[in-house]
Amino acid sequence: MERASGSSEAGPLNVAVMTATAGRPATAASSDAARTTQAEISAEIAALAQAYQRERTTAGDRTRPILGYAPYRSSILRHPTLEPQLVDPEGIELAAPVFGSRDVDPLEADLTIQHPGEPLGERIVVTGRITDADGRPVRHQLVEIWQANSAGRYAHQRDQHPAPLDPNFTGVGRCLTDADGVYRFTTIKPGPYPWRNHLNAWRPAHIHFSLFGTEFTQRLVTQMYFPGDPLFALDPIFQSIPDEAARARLIARYDHDVTRPEVLLGYRWDVVLTAAHRTPIEPEPDDEGVDR
Amino acid sequence: MTDQLLPFPGQTVGPFFGFALPYAGDADLVPPGRPDAVRLFGRVLDGAGRPVPDALLELWQADPDGVAVRQPGSLRRDGWTFTGWGRAATDAAGGYSFTTLRPGAPTGSAPFFALTVFARGLLDRLLTRVYLPDDEELLAADPLLSTLPAERGRTLVASQEESGLRFDVVLQGDGETVFLAYPRTPAR
Numbered sequence: 001m002e003r004a005s006g007s008s009e010a011g012p013l014n015v016a017v018m019t020a021t022a023g024r025p026a027t028a029a030s031s032d033a034a035r036t037t038q039a040e041i042s043a044e045i046a047a048l049a050q051a052y053q054r055e056r057t058t059a060g061d062r063t064r065p066i067l068g069y070a071p072y073r074s075s076i077l078r079h080p081t082l083e084p085q086l087v088d089p090e091g092i093e094l095a096a097p098v099f100g101s102r103d104v105d106p107l108e109a110d111l112t113i114q115h116p117g118e119p120l121g122e123r124i125v126v127t128g129r130i131t132d133a134d135g136r137p138v139r140h141q142l143v144e145i146w147q148a149n150s151a152g153r154y155a156h157q158r159d160q161h162p163a164p165l166d167p168n169f170t171g172v173g174r175c176l177t178d179a180d181g182v183y184r185f186t187t188i189k190p191g192p193y194p195w196r197n198h199l200n201a202w203r204p205a206h207i208h209f210s211l212f213g214t215e216f217t218q219r220l221v222t223q224m225y226f227p228g229d230p231l232f233a234l235d236p237i238f239q240s241i242p243d244e245a246a247r248a249r250l251i252a253r254y255d256h257d258v259t260r261p262e263v264l265l266g267y268r269w270d271v272v273l274t275a276a277h278r279t280p281i282e283p284e285p286d287d288e289g290v291d292r
Numbered sequence: 293m294t295d296q297l298l299p300f301p302g303q304t305v306g307p308f309f310g311f312a313l314p315y316a317g318d319a320d321l322v323p324p325g326r327p328d329a330v331r332l333f334g335r336v337l338d339g340a341g342r343p344v345p346d347a348l349l350e351l352w353q354a355d356p357d358g359v360a361v362r363q364p365g366s367l368r369r370d371g372w373t374f375t376g377w378g379r380a381a382t383d384a385a386g387g388y389s390f391t392t393l394r395p396g397a398p399t400g401s402a403p404f405f406a407l408t409v410f411a412r413g414l415l416d417r418l419l420t421r422v423y424l425p426d427d428e429e430l431l432a433a434d435p436l437l438s439t440l441p442a443e444r445g446r447t448l449v450a451s452q453e454e455s456g457l458r459f460d461v462v463l464q465g466d467g468e469t470v471f472l473a474y475p476r477t478p479a480r
Binding site: 017047055063064065066071072074075076079080081082084085086087088089090091092093094095096097098099100101103104107131132133134135138142144146148154156157159170172174197208209215216219220221222223237238240241243246247249250271272273274275277285 | 358
């Protein structure tokens with residue numbers, strides 16, 4: 001899956017060293033990682049994008065990330081080299097865990113009220129509807145998010161980015177979708193932040209999303225981005241998805257109808273999971289749309 | 293079903309899920325002291341054979357009767373309700389450990405756990421199965437295992453050790469775990 005790139009820095013030995021140290025604090029960062037410039041990473045990204053354009057008719061499903069995507073150094077030793085085995089789902093794979101009101105407090109959907117004071121930054125609402133590829137809403141299911149604060153700092157001990165922590169913002173939220181598959185979070189717009197993939201590497205601002213469907217096979221962990229981010233083209237994690245339209249699905253859109261006057265801005269991000277294999281045998285009570 | 297919507301791509305769980313996804317009791321589907329509790333444990337390894345200390349595994353399984361339970365409470369366990377779902381982050385040595393029950397299966401089928409793998413450096417989640425090693429005949433007749441070369445199939449079967457069921461997740465290279473994809477079954 002890894003294709004040759006034009007950069008001499010991308011040789012397997014250097015890559016292995018970089019992968020080994022990529023998770024450590026900045027003081028221990030590999031000098032190899034520090035030597036690879038954004039220009040070199042961008043050249044690798046461009047070469048892979050060109051290869052995809054040439055081979056697009058034979059490239060298979062390129063609407064998902066390429067797991068062995070060398071510009072994202074940490075992927076090199078952490079991706080399977082064999083194609084996934086195709087199998088018909090059986091038994092437990094045709095079901096998904098159930099979460100309920102005992103699991104999630106409704107207040108967990110508001111990340112701005114978890115501490116005594118007001119968090120710093122731009123207050124926003126992120127809302128949307130989760131369906132499967134057949135358009136069926138994913139009802140009463142768990143959605144988890146986590147993110148950096150407005151300064152681009154995670155409340156995680158391994159985040160050594162010297163931006164301020166916000167004592168009034170943790171950046172973790174949960175909710176259950178409603179009977180129409182709709183989730184809604186109130187939070188702070190996260191900042192972009194540097195990482196050690198290469199020299200001067202910055203992640204576009206994003207919110208991590210963890211989503212369940214109605215089947216094990218539909219599990220999705222992904223990242224939601226904000227429109228117009230200047231870092232999209234430079235980011236190997238975002239660019240690991242070869243298909244441009246598929247990448248664009250991860251970008252929320254500003255929605256003035258979600259925006260609340262004099263309070264906060266609204267973003268809408270509807271999510272589509274893969275199709276379920278099992279067809280519902282009997283209509284669920286909510287199919288009448290009483291909750292819409 | 294001609295007007296299919298396009299599913300969204302995954303992205304890596306990244307290095308910072310540790311303050312968000314793990315929770316108290318996440319890996320204990322049943323209390324460790326329960327007489328019929330079993331330990332499912334092992335390590336996550338990368339392509340150089342090194343442990344992966346920032347992976348997250350999710351376990352989803354039937355109950356001992358082979359039934360997919362539909363019980364809430366996985367995030368705030370009451371100590372009595374078996375929900376069939378749990379989560380375990382790897383430790384500094386790449387190790388994980390669940391305390392759970394042996395899953396059952398319909399008569400004639402080999403029982404397995406369903407396992408989801410996330411990690412920093414892994415751009416999308418991986419799905420796999422962990423078969424119980426108990427019944428050789430059932431394993432030999434299993435529709436998935438019987439289509440795999442023996443050495444590949446072995447990567448999906450836990451080994452019974454004194455302290456429980458061991459299952460290592462090998463992301464790449466020698467002994468690479470078989471990961472699964474589930475194509476949509478043909479239209480009815």
